[in-house]
Amino acid sequence: MKVEILxxxxxxxxxxxxxxxxxxxxxxxxxxxxxxKVVDIFGPVAKPYIKILPINKDIEVSGTAYIKNDKSKYKNTEKKN
Known part of the structure; x- marks a missing residue:
């Protein structure tokens, strides 16, 4: 999913x-x-602001970044007997 770094x-x-x-x-x-990684989400529900904790505090980033969800919604879909 795309996000715009402000x-x-x-x-x-x-x-x-x-x-x-x-x-x-x-x-x-x-x-x-x-x-x-994402540490907070705030603002309007439809288009929220995202607070990101960078790995390196000296990082200078602007433009489009991508979010990869850690928890897949299909993670535990294996059929168990």
């Missing part, structure tokens, strides 16, 4: 804007590199 906060977090399917704990990928 800016960096004074405390080093990244703020992005995305869609409602994003989950806390999801991995954020920028140019095929893991740059951080």
């Amino acid at each position: 800016h960096k906060t004074p405390k080093g977090f990244l703020i992005a804007r995305g869609k409602r399917e994003i989950k806390i704990g999801s991995v954020v990928i920028f140019k095929n590199k893991k740059i951080g």
